[in-house]
Amino acid sequence: MSDTGTILSVKGLHVAFDGQPVVKDVSFDLRPGLCIGLVGASGSGKSVTSLALMGLLPGNAIVKGSIRLTGDDGPVELNGLHPDQLRRHRGRDLAMVFQEPMTALDPVYRVGDQVAEAMREHLGIGRREARKRVVELFHEVRLPDPEALYDRYPHQLSGGQKQRVVIALALSCGPKVLICDEPTTALDVLVQRDVLILLKDLQRTRHMGMLFITHDLGVVREVADEVLVMHRGKVVEQAPVERLFSDPQHPYTRGLLACRPGRTQPRKLPTVDDFLRGELPPGTQELVSDESRRQHLEKLMAGPPLLRVKGLAKDFPAAGGARKPVLHDLTFEVFPGESLGIVGGSGSGKTTLGRSILRLVEPGAGEVVYRGTDLRQLDDRGMRAMRRELQLIFQDPYSSLNPRLTVGGAITEAMAVHGIGSHARERRERAMALLDRVGLEAAHFDRFPHQFSGGQRQRIVIARTLALEPRLIVCDESIAALDVSVQAQVLNLLNDLKEEHGLTYLFISHDLNVVRYMCDRILVLEQGHIAELGPSDDLYEHPQAEYTRRLLSAVPGTA
DSSP states (O other): OOTTSOSEEEEEEEEEETTEEEEEEEEEEEOTTOEEEEEOOTTSSHHHHHHHHHTOOOTTEEEEEEEEEEETTEEEEOTTOOHHHHHHHBTTTEEEEOSOHHHHSOTTSOHHHHHHHHHHHHHOOOHHHHHHHHHHHHHHTTOSSHHHHTTOOGGGSOHHHHHHHHHHHHHTTOOSEEEEESTTTTSOHHHHHHHHHHHHHHHHHHTOEEEEEESOHHHHHHHOSEEEEEETTEEEEEEEHHHHHHSOOSHHHHHHHHSSOOSSOBSSOOOHHHHHHTOOOTTTTOBOOHHHHHHHHHHHTTSOOSEEEEEEEEEEEOGGGOEEEEEEEEEEEEOTTOEEEEEOOTTSSHHHHHHHHTTSSOOSEEEEEETTEEGGGOOHHHHHHHTTTEEEEOSOTTTTSOTTSOHHHHHHHHHHHTTOSSSHHHHHHHHHHHHHHTTOOGGGGGOOGGGSOHHHHHHHHHHHHHTTOOSEEEEESTTTTSOHHHHHHHHHHHHHHHHHHTOEEEEEOSOHHHHHHHOSEEEEEETTEEEEEEEHHHHHHSOOSHHHHHHHHTSTTOO
């Protein structure tokens, strides 16, 4: 097959669920060796498009249009194909790498057997030959010790290793087209870089066509040759990747590019909705100078610290009765009104540090002194009273709320536990005011969490946190589950609330651009040790530690 031949041609693709259209007139041609990036916010139709191509949509989906695949046996129309015939092409000619590797793998089967099963089904080979090919494939996707890893279960692998197994599974039968649906979203920046390099190398060596779905435009710039921008089910812009970044035509595309923090530091992040309205609000075009940021930090650090951590250590049980150290002798201070960023790769100890400070896990050694009180010396009753001032915003807004409690019930319950408000009516009024403050409506008080989007749920969690009038909030990957436009809205909200209420943040994230935008100083954790601590701008422009330089060089789209 020549390089100019089309291996996947999509024409006029429409998808509707129960009569409601969600994908409208999507068309593109994919050639061998070409990577098309499919980008857009949550709900734009990206994943539905990919599932329609794979024939994996539920029974209530109506799919119209043409999905024409050219495989070894010649061209075939996939839309309307009998499931048994479609199954022969799925995996062999057309394969998919899913977003969450833990749910893509069966936890009760060895990872090698799961890949071998696909080979035996599609290629008709025996058990011994399949094992040999799986080991070779594990070596190709750069897994360590492939022979031993074959017999391990998914829970025995790291996140990056699991994703490599999922990639191996997708490649096991030599597909012509590889669809990647947000394959690096759950990975830290170092593992993400390695997976992106791996995918590009495999695409080149195997001469595959690749459809790469993501909401991260930095990732798109790293991997794609062409980009399709989707909004409300439609393709609103299609262009070569560099042209799209240098000269975006559609307001939606310009909004997606502008709402991500970058090298410049606007006082307020613009959102996609601002660009669609054609009106940028005050502050979005006002840049904060390095000098003003430096003066602000000096002012913050002129007084006594709000939080002082000294010699903090933590370990966890390991196999054979041993202990695995996670945090090693950490010492630092946090000042009133400061946002301290905490960054590092997966397993560096970021979340354990945040939870150790709040005593959600008990430190093994050291001091955590908050406003002159060592939290480790408090009994349960004293710590419970202190929790009103020390709050946590979790990463996942879905699991942070009780699905059986209304939004208002979740907020007022927290108030009642800590004795805020003299009666139920007062707490209800305070909760409604908080919902309004975080950009929701008082009418949402009696609704349940499942009736809200992910961004709305995170706003509800923030409202519940504010209900206790805290002074220090630990934000643990609190925007990681949100698409880029909703991220901008939540970051603006957090900054506004910080100024209004004099809040102090410990901001834990693997997104280094967001951390620079949000934080006054950054603490870099490497395997439980402090690799570097300093002002955000200094750390970005002149990193001292080799590990920090590696983190910064791995940020997508910065090359």
